[in-house]
Amino acid sequence: MLTLPRRRRHRSHGQIIIIFALMLTTFLFGLVVAVIDLSTIYGAESKFARAAQNGAVAGAAQVDVDTFIATGQVTILPGSGPAVCRSTITQELRDPTTHQSLPNVIATCTIGNPPANGLPGNYQMTATVSRPIDLPLNFLGGVLPPFTVTQTYTALAQCGFTTPDATGCTTTP
16 A cells, blocks of 8 residues: 655644734834824924914014104014014923023024005014924934924014004014
8 A cells, every 4th residue: 555645744833923923013113113203293393383483473572662653664672573582482492391492493583574465564573493303213223314393483563453542563473
């Protein structure tokens, strides 16, 4: 009687479970890294947006009301609009524990004309805040460049047209 060779049985039961567990662990680690990096970027964006808004509003509030009442011309107090804007941004972006300014922050504050449909008694203060953010868990060994977060906000100073007595100035974000 002729016998066929028996197939050898490999002891490979359970290997797929180990491979799946390793792949799942790697995937979950990558997901956690992505969530932490994205939350860092989101936190920086909201902090910079708040600083830009407060800086623009503070700078726009520096209208020289006495000059406006006397001449009808909208001017800002000498040297105060952009300076107050930048100072407000610097105060907003202090480290809460050390009370020192964050490094590498670029804050610009500019005075501009109102939109084309604006009234002549208006002017704009635009604040822009940007800073490169190093992602905390750059698991590729630092190969990724820093992510730059930039926020811009414009506030409008309106004088004589929206206030009840037509002599004061208001600031609208």
